[in-house]
Amino acid sequence: MNRTRLQTVVMIGLAVALAVGAARSVPAAEADDPWPDLARDVFDGRPLADGTGLTAIEMPARAEDAAIVPVTLRATLPAGDTRVPKAFTLVIDENPAPVAATFKVGPGVTMISTRVRVNSYTNVHAVAELSDGKLYMVQTYVKASGGCSAPMAKNGDGDKANIGQMRFRQFARPTGAEPANGLREAQIMIRHPNNSGLQRDPVSLLYIPLYIVRDLRIWQGDQLLLEMDGGISISEDPNIRFSYMPNGAASFRAEAIDTEGHVFKGEWPAEPAM
Amino acid sequence: MGSDRQRRRLVQSSYGRLARVAVAIVIIALVGTATLTYSQDQAEPLRVVEVADGDYVHFGAIALMTAENEGAIANVGFVIGDDAVAVVDTGGSVREGRQLLAAIRHVTHKPIKYVINTHAHPDHVFGNAAFAPRAVFIGHVNLPRALAQRGPYYLDAFRRSMGGLLDEVKVVPPTLTVESEMRLDLGHRSLALKAWRAAHSDSDLTVLDETSGTLFAGDLVFLQHVPVLDGSIRGWLKTIDDLKAIGAKRVIPGHGPMAEWPAALAPEQGYLEHLASDCRDLIKRGVPLAAAAQTAGLSEKSLWQLFDDYNARNATAAYSELEWE
Structure with a gap:
């Protein structure tokens, strides 16, 4: 999915959210499943095959903290299957802008964990594009969190001084995976409010503009490992943990661009496996 | 054109x-x-207890907000001076707010001059409309922002558990805000208001009745009801140390029974310290968030009510914050 398409989807999402907000007295019919329309718009009408056994999505059955819901996407191809994942798209159907992110992936990136906002009870879809050029879909259902939990920032003052600060961490080997497959895991964290743009400024009563990390790329040496095309459902301080195949490069590099055009960069030496 | x-x-x-x-x-x-x-x-008057001369409290149920309990889960109260009355939090529905108003009118006919909100959570502010527009609404300097950002979301989200009780709930923001400290005079009764750094939430405000020595701590203090983290765990632990310096005789926590001061802080301090040290250990060992949320803080389980409703959420928030240390 290209950038303009994602932006269109984001804008449609915003418009729908505002319209729904305006007509709040009319209860939304929960029976209206947005997925068929979403699937067609997001994937250009391409067919979505059943991804069971090939790809998987892991999310808690109930969102504990509405602002920080962990989600893991995996390629789970059977032994002997020579296909590899090329991209994962995460769609949170009932969120104001449903497309949380699209990740294009490089060698060994068969697992991606991140954190998202979940506004209400919703289906969540993961669509993997494999090297055969086809799309494979799996889904799960998440109950919204209860109590006073909200998908907005806990500390509205945030850490403005450190916007764009990056952390990179390398782990010995993937959790819950076969140690023999040679893969490792790493994690990138970026300080950023990732404002959804759906919040009102209490003084001006205008909607706070969308302010999010929209593009994040991570390289191992010169090899692009991961590119995230991010939407507004990604939590504050975007945090991505992923598997990869070490290629012997001496360093990792990351570059992020937010919606105000700020560019954030980082570089870290590759650590030997334990 | x-x-x-x-x-x-x-x-x-x-x-x-x-x-x-x-x-x-x-x-x-x-x-x-x-x-x-x-x-x-x-409206049937809310059952209130005179916890000290001039200080009245309704102790909320230790439960989640539902249509059955009308959202009456937080402690709400009022203070009567020679000239006027100040309300501290209004409850989880306009119905509860109206019952609180009836309880006040049962005791005094002095004017209700101030309504103080200790923070932005629904169980403390959803009754505001029962006192609007006559009272002066007071809150933390961050309260207008918190209500503006979260109010519409809460009105949607709580419809599932509260139903039609939500119809008359309105978000009523403060008209007077406290940046650090403020003193209110109700007539020979002085209230000291203090705004805190992000701790339980990012709009926590305490109210000390300096005449009686009663501290209305809002959700900076939890007893029996497991603490709920919606601000900053590091900020809350620092705030607990600062709170100890307040010269109160007794505390009305946001949830749970009245207790001696500052002994009432010990249980939640223990919980938050355990949660923080568990999270730091899990982060260090590289345990991912989803798995960490299931284990951090578990040693406190037998000490608290509603533990299963909030602990994983607290762990999630604490882990994400402490990951940046």
């Missing part, structure tokens, strides 16, 4: 229609208000 003008005409003509609709709504609202005023007089 032509289409702009056309659009403006369209907008204007729909304004004309809107105006007529608005007049109709105002008429309906006036009739509605008359009915409300009537039912307000009929």
Whole structure:
């Protein structure tokens, strides 16, 4: 999915959210499943095959903290299957802008964990594009969190001084995976409010503009490992943990661009496996 | 340009229609208000306890907000001076707010001059409309922002558990905000208000009745009800140390029974310290968030009510914050 398409989807999402907000007295019919329309718009009408056994999505059955819901996407191809994942798209159907992110992936990136906002009870879809050029879909259902939990920032003052600060961490080997497959895991964290743009400024009563990390790329040496095309459902301080195949490069590099055009960069030496 | 003008005409003509609709709504609202005023007089007074001379509290149920408990889960109270009354939090529904108003009127007919909100959570502010527009609403300097950002979300989210009780709930922001400290005089009764750094939430405000020594701590203090983290775990632990310096005789926590001060801080301090040290250990060992949320803080399980409703959420928030240390 290209950038303009994602932006269109984001804008449609915003418009729908505002319209729904305006007509709040009319209860939304929960029976209206947005997925068929979403699937067609997001994937250009391409067919979505059943991804069971090939790809998987892991999310808690109930969102504990509405602002920080962990989600893991995996390629789970059977032994002997020579296909590899090329991209994962995460769609949170009932969120104001449903497309949380699209990740294009490089060698060994068969697992991606991140954190998202979940506004209400919703289906969540993961669509993997494999090297055969086809799309494979799996889904799960998440109950919204209860109590006073909200998908907005806990500390509205945030850490403005450190916007764009990056952390990179390398782990010995993937959790819950076969140690023999040679893969490792790493994690990138970026300080950023990732404002959804759906919040009102209490003084001006205008909607706070969308302010999010929209593009994040991570390289191992010169090899692009991961590119995230991010939407507004990604939590504050975007945090991505992923598997990869070490290629012997001496360093990792990351570059992020937010919606105000700020560019954030980082570089870290590759650590030997334990 | 032509289409702009056309659009403006369209907008204007729909304004004309809107105006007529608005007049109709105002008429309906006036009739509605008359009915409300009537039912307000009929509201059953909330059961309140005089915890000290001039200080009254309704102790909320240790539960989640539901239609059955009318959202009455937080401790709400009021202080009576020689000249006026101040309300501290209004409850989880306008119905509860109205019952609190009835309880006040049962005790005194002095004017209700101030309504103080200890933070932005629904169980503390959803009753505000029962006291609007006459009282001066007071809150933390961050409270308007928190209510603006979260109010519409809460109104949607709580419909599932509260149903029609939400119909009359309105987000009523403070008209007077506290940046650090403020003193209110109710007539030979002085209230000291203090705004805190992000701790339980990012709009925590405490109210000390300096005359009686009663501290209304809002959700900076939890007893029996597991603490709920919606601000900053590091900020809350620092705040607990600062709170100890307040010279109060007793505390009304946001949830749980009245207790001695500052001994009441010990249980939640223990919980938050355990949670923080578990999270730091899990982060260090590289355990991912989803797995960490299931184990951090578990050693405290037997000490708290509603533990299963909030602990994984607290762990999630604490882990994400401490990951940046």
